Amino acid sequence: MEAKDAEAAMSDAEFLRLLELVQQNDEQAALALIRFFEPEMIRISRFIRMPQEDAVQSMTAELLAFFKEGQEAP
Template identity: 45%
Template sequence: MEKENPQVALTEDEFMSLVSQAQNQDPDAMLKLLEFFEPEMLWHTRFIRMPQEDALQHMRLALIELFHPIILQ
């Protein structure tokens, strides 16, 4: 039987606050968001045909790009 990882519990207001802080380049907020999504990302790596660590890194990068978009000038 699989063990459930205890997920970080956040209210909607706390989550939106973290997103806002991450968009303003707060590294601690970004780490908390990555930690929040980590169990879900680990579960999804089972369905991606590549090494688990590579799949996890791709998902982490996608989340970082989602919350911290690169602005080209």
């Protein structure tokens, strides 16, 4: 169980670095962030009344759009 948690962990600095790269259209960074959030999206998709694949695909598209917007903190 601990190994699974350690594998899924990402430092704030690593997340911010990947986010910056995604905003510069780096596909590998986008894939890394998708892989990071994928287990949670799969878990959440169980509560959405649509096929799991469609739900995860929709969440992935929205997540990438949000990351690319480059929202700055107030």
